[in-house]
Amino acid sequence: MTGDTVEAVSCTQLAYAFGETRAVDGLDLSVREGEVFGLLGPNGAGKTTAIRCITTLLPVPSGMVRVFGHDTARDRMAVRRLLGYVPQQLSADSGLTGRENVALFARVFDVARRERAARVAQALAAVGLTDAADRLAGTYSGGMVRRLELAQALVSAPRLLILDEPTIGLDPIARTGVWEHINAVRAATGMTVLVTTHYMDEADQYCDRVALMARGRIHSLGTPAELRQGLGERRRAAGTGATDTLPTLEDVFRDVAGSGLDDQSGDFRDVRSTRRTAKRVG
Amino acid sequence: MSEAPAAPPSASADRAGLPGGAASLLVRPPQPRAGWRLLPARVAAMCAVELQKLRHDRTELYTRAVQPALWLLIFGQTFTRIRAIPTGGIPYIDYLAPGIIAQSAMFIAIFYGIQIIWERDAGILNKLLVTPTPRSALITGKAFAAGLKSLVQAVVVIVIAAILGVALTWNPLKLLGVAVAVVLAAAFFSCLSMTIAGIVLSRDRLMGFGQAITMPLFFGSNALYPVSVMPGWLQAVSKVNPLSYQVDALRGLLLGTPAHLATDFAVLVVAALLGIAAASSLLGRLAR
Ligand SMILES: Nc1ncnc2c1ncn2[C@@H]1O[C@H](COP(=O)(O)OP(=O)(O)OP(=O)(O)O)[C@@H](O)[C@H]1O
Ligand SMILES: [Mg+2]
Numbered sequence: 001m002t003g004d005t006v007e008a009v010s011c012t013q014l015a016y017a018f019g020e021t022r023a024v025d026g027l028d029l030s031v032r033e034g035e036v037f038g039l040l041g042p043n044g045a046g047k048t049t050a051i052r053c054i055t056t057l058l059p060v061p062s063g064m065v066r067v068f069g070h071d072t073a074r075d076r077m078a079v080r081r082l083l084g085y086v087p088q089q090l091s092a093d094s095g096l097t098g099r100e101n102v103a104l105f106a107r108v109f110d111v112a113r114r115e116r117a118a119r120v121a122q123a124l125a126a127v128g129l130t131d132a133a134d135r136l137a138g139t140y141s142g143g144m145v146r147r148l149e150l151a152q153a154l155v156s157a158p159r160l161l162i163l164d165e166p167t168i169g170l171d172p173i174a175r176t177g178v179w180e181h182i183n184a185v186r187a188a189t190g191m192t193v194l195v196t197t198h199y200m201d202e203a204d205q206y207c208d209r210v211a212l213m214a215r216g217r218i219h220s221l222g223t224p225a226e227l228r229q230g231l232g233e234r235r236r237a238a239g240t241g242a243t244d245t246l247p248t249l250e251d252v253f254r255d256v257a258g259s260g261l262d263d264q265s266g267d268f269r270d271v272r273s274t275r276r277t278a279k280r281v282g
Numbered sequence: 283m284s285e286a287p288a289a290p291p292s293a294s295a296d297r298a299g300l301p302g303g304a305a306s307l308l309v310r311p312p313q314p315r316a317g318w319r320l321l322p323a324r325v326a327a328m329c330a331v332e333l334q335k336l337r338h339d340r341t342e343l344y345t346r347a348v349q350p351a352l353w354l355l356i357f358g359q360t361f362t363r364i365r366a367i368p369t370g371g372i373p374y375i376d377y378l379a380p381g382i383i384a385q386s387a388m389f390i391a392i393f394y395g396i397q398i399i400w401e402r403d404a405g406i407l408n409k410l411l412v413t414p415t416p417r418s419a420l421i422t423g424k425a426f427a428a429g430l431k432s433l434v435q436a437v438v439v440i441v442i443a444a445i446l447g448v449a450l451t452w453n454p455l456k457l458l459g460v461a462v463a464v465v466l467a468a469a470f471f472s473c474l475s476m477t478i479a480g481i482v483l484s485r486d487r488l489m490g491f492g493q494a495i496t497m498p499l500f501f502g503s504n505a506l507y508p509v510s511v512m513p514g515w516l517q518a519v520s521k522v523n524p525l526s527y528q529v530d531a532l533r534g535l536l537l538g539t540p541a542h543l544a545t546d547f548a549v550l551v552v553a554a555l556l557g558i559a560a561a562s563s564l565l566g567r568l569a570r
Contacts (some may be wrong), residue, residue, distance in 0.1 A: 047333060052408075055412045056412065057412060057569050057570075058410055058569075058570065059413060059566070071560060076414070077414050079414055080313060080414045080415075081311070081414045083412055084309075085412045087405050087409060089404075089405040089409055090405070091404055091405025091406050091408070092406075092410055093331075093401075093404075093406055094404075095335045096331065096334055096338070097334075097338075098334065100334050101330070103330075104327060104330075104331055105409075105413065106312075106322070106440065107326070107327035108324060108327050108328065108410065108413040108414070108415050109312055109413060109414060110312050110313065110314055110315040110320075110414070111312040112312065112313065115307055115450070119307040119308065122306055122307055122308050123308060126308060138339060149409075152409070154308055155305075156307070156312060156413075157308050157309055157310055157311040158311070159311070185308065188306060188309050189308070189309045190309070197325060231486055232497060258535075264446060
């Protein structure tokens with residue numbers, strides 16, 4: 001914890017293994033307050049696992065992860081109070097209405113009773129779900145569930161919003177919509193956003209900085225423009241690839257992910273859960 | 283997609299979403315509750331969810347009323363005629379009613395392990411675990427939600443029993459005691475099944491376990507017959523079975539039969555606390 005500038009997230013040599021699988025393996029990460037930070041990388045790179053460590057869902061030794069200076073191992077409740085979390089999997093309680101789903105999160109974040117209804121209504125309005133608020137979430141489309149989850153995360157005015165593939169399975173308009181909602185809230189609150197996505201155009205457009213992860217650690221880090229330029233310069237130096245056109249972020253992704261990682265990307269579980277999500281969304 | 287749509291009838295007046303830029307509550311984090319007020323608040327939150335779900339879908343309430351009604355109607359009336367079971371001078375259907383109340387409450391509570399695995403699979407549990415809710419508070423909340431649902435069920439069975447002519451007490455203080463016993467026992471049984479959920483981790487295995495334990499718990503208790511007519515080994519089972527203590531308390535309170543209320547409530551409180559402790563300590567396994 002440094003005195004003047006407290007980082008929103010800092011991971012030092014973060015490691016987490018599921019049995020033999022070293023899902024996160026020496027991750028160093030620092031997210032600055034107020035920025036939109038994109039965590040990119042191929043299936044199975046360890047993005048979700050890293051996020052689950054940061055959100056206190058997976059236990060890690062103290063000293064590895066800090067959120068606004070609070071150690072996730074020692075000071076769990078303080079960390080959780082600062083977080084809004086939208087997991088990779090679509091998850092709203094289908095037996096409750098949209099409003100009740102959001103109200104539950106208002107309650108467990110100790111929103112005072114007198115402002116609860118108004119706050120819940122504002123969170124729903126912020127994601128454009130006012131009209132559907134009193135329908136059961138089980139009747140929502142995938143895009144609506146995602147927006148509902150965003151409302152659940154926003155109702156507690158988090159300082160750090162963590163989104164694990166928030167736009168998976170959404171149509172282009174809904175994707176833009178989700179990002180508009182996020183940016184509107186950011187403009188008002190200065191909240192920090194940590195996001196993973198497989199859409200490189202999205203990362204390029206909305207992230208202030210991105211990190212490319214593979215095999216549990218970070219391989220490149222910088223603004224999208226820096227990463228694109230970096231690859232362009234390397235290509236020019238090596239005389240490979242199309243040297244006349246500037247590489248896209250997708251080229252950077254392929255450059256990191258394609259270097260001998262193909263056989264180990266995404267095991268069955270990932271594919272299955274992605275498919276499940278896709279099915280619920282589609 | 284984000285423009286404020288035409289006002290729906292029930293929404294509050296201050297509906298300005300953030301895109302509008304109006305003074306918004308969403309920029310201020312809520313004031314954290316002081317330590318000791320956290321637990322009651324989480325219990326209230328879980329109970330509110332339970333009531334909301336019951337309001338949206340009452341079919342479970344009705345379908346779950348069928349079985350106890352059949353027990354009372356068929357088993358109760360038949361054995362009242364046969365007079366095979368020593369009940370201490372009261373009609374068998376009266377004797378049976380508290381046992382069936384306890385049974386139907388237990389069946390509901392045992393379902394909570396399956397529900398928490400469903401919530402894990404649906405990603406809901408993970409999201410709740412990232413809120414300022416200690417694991418023990420989450421489990422306590424669920425336990426009391428199970429208690430609340432069991433209580434609603436108990437009311438239904440009590441009404442059925444009253445319709446069938448069982449002579450129950452209407453003393454409000456005694457009924458309050460009944461409610462407390464039902465809630466405590468449901469807390470224990472829901473925690474028992476959430477504990478098993480934390481061990482077996484999958485819905486299918488838990489279903490097997492649920493079936494394997496509910497019937498022995500039921501038959502190994504004084505719900506259907508007094509402990510005195512059981513073989514020795516079954517008496518031993520009944521002695522460590524919280525269901526027996528619940529039934530004893532319910533019988534004493536509802537029918538006025540001799541009961542050991544102090545012991546009964548002490549056992550139920552301790553069982554509920556142990557259950558909460560066990561289920562809380564295993565909840566982390568479900569989150570991984
Ligand atoms: N609960 C689990 N049990 C066992 N292994 C797991 C578990 N969760 C993840 N893994 C493994 O850890 C590795 C990293 O997975 P993780 O889900 O973090 O990747 P990811 O970068 O989020 O991938 P995706 O883009 O597909 O979401 C993978 O090899 C995966 O198989
Ligand atoms: Mg992932």
